[in-house]
Amino acid sequence: MIDLLRDIVAGLFLFAGAFFLLAGAIGMNRMPDLFTRMHAASVADTLGVSLMLVGMVFLAGFTLVTVKLVFLMAFLLFMGPVASHALAAAALQAGVKPVLADDRGAKAKLAAKAPARKKSTRKRGKA
Amino acid sequence: MLRTASLALALFVFWLLLSGHYTVWLVVSGLVVSILLALAGRRLGFADDEGHPIERIVDGWLYWPWLAREIVKSSISVTKIILDPKLPISPQLFHTKVSARTPVGVATYANSITLTPGTITVGVDREHDRFLVHALTKAGADDVEAGEMDRRVKQFEGRAE
Numbered sequence: 001m002i003d004l005l006r007d008i009v010a011g012l013f014l015f016a017g018a019f020f021l022l023a024g025a026i027g028m029n030r031m032p033d034l035f036t037r038m039h040a041a042s043v044a045d046t047l048g049v050s051l052m053l054v055g056m057v058f059l060a061g062f063t064l065v066t067v068k069l070v071f072l073m074a075f076l077l078f079m080g081p082v083a084s085h086a087l088a089a090a091a092l093q094a095g096v097k098p099v100l101a102d103d104r105g106a107k108a109k110l111a112a113k114a115p116a117r118k119k120s121t122r123k124r125g126k127a
Numbered sequence: 128m129l130r131t132a133s134l135a136l137a138l139f140v141f142w143l144l145l146s147g148h149y150t151v152w153l154v155v156s157g158l159v160v161s162i163l164l165a166l167a168g169r170r171l172g173f174a175d176d177e178g179h180p181i182e183r184i185v186d187g188w189l190y191w192p193w194l195a196r197e198i199v200k201s202s203i204s205v206t207k208i209i210l211d212p213k214l215p216i217s218p219q220l221f222h223t224k225v226s227a228r229t230p231v232g233v234a235t236y237a238n239s240i241t242l243t244p245g246t247i248t249v250g251v252d253r254e255h256d257r258f259l260v261h262a263l264t265k266a267g268a269d270d271v272e273a274g275e276m277d278r279r280v281k282q283f284e285g286r287a288e
Contacts, residue, residue, distance in 0.1 A: 020202060027209035035247065036218055039263040040209055042244040047202035067144045081241035081248075088249045088261065098261060101217035 006058055013055030020048035033099040034091050038084060045080050049073075134179045135165035180231045183283065190235075190283040197243055197276070205244040205263060219268040220249070222257045226277050232284030239276055246271055 027040025168174030250259030
């Protein structure tokens with residue numbers, strides 16, 4: 001009985017995780033540019049992967065495997081954003097122009113065009 | 128010294144949990160290696176308040192559940208946008224102020240913004256205490272600028288030194 005309940009709960013988590021991974025994949029195809037694609041990808045690699053791992057924790061029960069899964073989740077949550085930040089920063093540095101909306105975006109577009117160092121003084125003067 | 132001891136203990140517990148084989152030889156060698164590594168960390172400078180911020184763990188347990196809730200909330204809103212046939216995005220690139228002063232606090236805030244789907248920290252400008260943030264929607268940008276997360280990170284960081 002408990003086993004069945006555990007499997008059902010684990011299955012629900014795995015299903016939810018799969019849903020968010022799929023949503024992330026769909027988003028990566030639908031979004032218009034690199035930065036917006038990264039937003040879609042981050043749905044998959046935060047909530048999608050976390051839910052998958054939580055589901056696996058339920059399947060593993062109270063064993064060392066569970067501990068390893070929890071470590072895995074912690075490492076992913078600490079390292080994922082570092083990689084995302086590096087990618088986004090490198091893209092902006094390399095001159096990838098983000099697709100932006102409305103006035104605030106237009107201002108930042110200018111900032112993105114200027115070299116990284118001068119950007120700050122220019123924006124400061126405006127504000 | 129206390130921090131080095133805590134690092135040695137953390138490394139030893141990590142060893143025990145990952146190994147799963149509890150023979151005298153393996154446990155003792157794990158203990159020895161943990162202590163040596165912690166001492167090396169003291170010498171090389173990664174056993175400090177930046178590399179092993181153990182005193183933040185209590186505040187961490189208050190901060191992370193809140194962060195987890197934010198991640199779930201924004202994941203769902205981004206998923207809704209992805210699955211919406213009209214794809215209602217309004218990407219923003221803007222600067223936001225950072226109240227955190229310590230390296231641990233700044234890194235936590237930058238990573239928290241990136242971890243939350245819908246916002247990415249593109250640049251960290253510590254001279255002007257601000258981040259360059261890319262947001263998927265205007266609502267997401269307004270959420271970051273409202274400063275709720277900034278306030279919580281400040282709380283997590285503790286006293287600024």
